[in-house]
Amino acid sequence: MTHVAVRSGNLDGALRKFKQKVARDGIPSEFKKREAYDKPGVRRREAKKAGIKNARKRERNNRD
Numbered sequence: 001m002t003h004v005a006v007r008s009g010n011l012d013g014a015l016r017k018f019k020q021k022v023a024r025d026g027i028p029s030e031f032k033k034r035e036a037y038d039k040p041g042v043r044r045r046e047a048k049k050a051g052i053k054n055a056r057k058r059e060r061n062n063r064d
Helices: 011-025 027-034 040-063
Strands: none
Touching: 011 027
């Protein structure tokens, strides 16, 4: 469980810090992933697309 202390009544700052911690833990992406069922073939296709995209990105960064 993520905890954030509210200092001197600064609720907005605490909320911002809480959202950052939750995002760092990967909770929103995990929730989005579990929202609907994906067939195994669709999951494989998406993983392959992501791998190709990341490989191209790495290649582009290594050229510089």
